[in-house]
Amino acid sequence: MSSPSKALPAWIDVGVIPLINILLAFFVSGIVILIIGEDPIEAVKIIIYGAFGNDYNIGYTLHYTTNFIFTGLAVAVAFHASLFNIGGEGQAYIGGLGVGLLCLALDQYVPFWIILPLAIIASGLFGAAWAYVPAYLQAYRGSHIVITTIMFNFIAFSLMNYILVNVLIEPGQMSPESRDFLASAQMPTMQEAVGWFGIEIQKSPLNLSIFLALFSCLFVWLFIWHTRWGYAIRMFGFNENAANYSGINTQRLVVGTMCLSGVLAGFVGINEIMGNHNRVMLDFVAGAGFTGIAVALMGRNHPVGIIIASLLFGTLYQGGAELSFEIPTIQGEMVKAIQGLVILFCGALAYMTRPTIERIFTAIVASNGTAKEQTNG
């Protein structure tokens, strides 16, 4: 990634430039909607109403947001060590397998409050295990993490396909899904949770996993910026040689960082398997691992940015689904196109607008300077 050339004030670097990049992505998306003959302004209205119109829609939006926070954090943690984890999709998928196996094994025997911590550990462990192999191969065998994590996504798809079709499938059923979990392995939905306080909302997939997501954000913030391990990760990401010479075991650091990344991605399993579907099924990740990359790039690898970016993508996913319902010419896949554009403008072309903004900024500063001189003189 190219580095900034000249010093601009921080608020321009982390505030104005990302905002302009996002607006560019949305602008191009608007052009696409114009091309297919629909009104982009109308589309934006439907998306916003579809995402926030009532408590049911908000529930869906926040449910998607939860997934994206997990995968966004996963990508961001790896990014801090300048490792590119494209494997969030596979790690989340396998993390869900971990949750599913645990719930299927224990739901008849133990109550919820024992299953929950075990399920969180299982999702993290399985996710981490799926990240461990590519990490080990990168650190000790010199193969490239990007390629191996891509390969591991595909291996995960095949593996899950095999396990669901041949092992976990409910006897007598056609569709490759496990049996439903018993109540002891179901994460309380937000409807039930606020019901305890006497508040009534509609039932949506939103469940208590969102608090795990927010807690993960806090943890990542503390870990990356306030611990010596986080410092080591950032140093390694900034300059591998410097980290090596300062006595950090860089191989272990690569493996550790990727495993943490895998843990975070694996938590998607808690939200989807325990919180939403209550059974193991095919394709429950549905691209959240890739959206995590867009989220991390847009959120500048910072937990606060990631929450904002996740909320934006949650809005797009939920609103986009409503949009394709309201305007049948616009397919649900439009959201994917927008996601691609966000990755393009916030990631690959992140520094495209910088020189122009630099010029404008210096011009403004200069004209302010002369204006002051004139008033003084």
Next chain:
Amino acid sequence: MDDVFLLLLSTLDSTLRVSAPLVLCAMAGIFSERSGIIDISLEGKLLAAAFSAAAVAAISGSAFIGLGAAIITSVLMALLHGFACITHRGNQVVSGLAINILASGLTVTLGGAWFHKGGQTPTLSGDARFSPITLPGADFLSEIPFLGTIYVELISGHNLLVYIAFLAVPITWWALYKTRFGLRLRAVGENPQAVDTAGISVTFLRYRSVIIAGILCGIAGAYLSTGQNAAFGKEMSAGQGYIALAAMIFGKWKPVPGLLACMLFGFLDAMAVRLQGVAIPGIGEIPVQFMQALPYVLTVILLAGFIGKAVAPKAIGRPYVKER
């Protein structure tokens, strides 16, 4: 015995058909990556090209106009990749990923809006498709036992794009190893400073490489939707761009080993279809999912250095900053 021979021939025949788009994409990847530009976007270019080919062929009724549209689309995406990676020195993996996701979203969005079939394009027939070509002498040679059968069953009877795919390999080899352009292309992937010092533009060279990659992916896309199939379907590339990427790495970024890797992966795919539900003596039934995962597993093992060593071009993934 004859049955086994014919079964083998038909398996090899479908191997050729399955591996043709892989070969084109792998050669595309070689051009791009040997010049130092990581090309994860093979998948996206393939998908976008398949869509354009089918859409334009459906409207114009000509497979060749469809092919042209596919190549133009794919080259435009390659140029976008180049604009991000070469001109703006963006992260090449991020840019490739963006193109893949963009292609996956845009094809269905535009297809759905234009043809109202949920992202599918109308079914093509007649001149709107590349139909099988019977090579000269096939009737006459079929009389000859063995060799004649091989000629008729295996070599003859594919469509034009399959032949182009396999011709692309010697052409890639010749371009890379026997021309001045190829020498410079390989040099710019290893040591761009040296090439720059010799007074050759790194930027222009890399742009040409990604454009060639775009052309090849364009042909592969047209093959998918107007040769192998008769319409574009949602996500029809189904990871073949990534398999081609794996094959290219498996072939150590070289044309002929790359071809062999594509054929191996194509063969595994053809076998997977035939072995479904068949128990092999001593082993039992091989799960189809295992066969599907095998190309990826093999590539991971190779990359880990357990079977030979795959060494990427030295300057790959690093944007070139000209010193002033």
